[in-house]
Amino acid sequence: MSHSHDANVPRGALIAMGGLxxxxxxxxxxxxxxxVPPAASPVGERVAAKAVAVKSRDLVFIDTAAGDVAVRDVVTGKVDTAVAAGSKTGFIRGVMRGLARDRHIRGLDGTKPFRLTQWSNGDLTLTDSATGRIIELGAFGETNRASFQALL
Known part of the structure; x- marks a missing residue:
């Protein structure tokens, strides 16, 4: 039985790869x-459209002993919402887990608030005051966006 280690790649495939x-x-x-102009960023589009914040709220997300996430309003100090483990608001928990992980990796304080903002052009953003990271919540679909919208 003959065995060969020749790995001949067809010339057409090499030309196609080089062209790509x-x-x-x-x-x-x-x-x-x-x-070619780069694609506009959502922040740039808001600036160009002169969109203003219509409504905003500073929130702190707190893990509870029961595994839920309590949402505390910074201004009032009240915990007015709880995101239960395994509920339909799992998107909120997932986003907050990712942002908390980012803070932890950077060695930042986990107690600084997040700002949830509704803009005059319809955008909804979540800004991490510790890192400056902005999450465009409309990018995740209407159902996921609505779960954060309910916090306003």
Whole structure:
């Protein structure tokens, strides 16, 4: 039985791969030197549209002994919402877990509030005051957005 270690790649496949790399580099270069405008960021679009904050709330999310997450309003000091483990508001828990992990990795204080903001153009954002990170909640679909909207 003959055994060969030749790994011949067809010439057409090599040309196609080289062409793909060349086109990718050309497109990236076109954006970098300004021939093609980059996609606008949501923050940039809000600035251009002169959108203003319609409603905002500073919130602190607290893990409870029961495994739920309590939501405390910084201004009033009241805990007016609890996000139960295994509830339909699992999206809130997932987002907050990710943001808390980010803070932990950076060695930042976990007690600083998050600002939930409704904008005049309809956007809904969650801003981490510790890291400056902004989550565009509309990007996750209407149902997930609505779970945060309910906190306003």
């Amino acid at each position: 790399v060349a086109v990718s580099l050309l497109l990236v270069g076109a954006v970098r030197i300004g021939l």
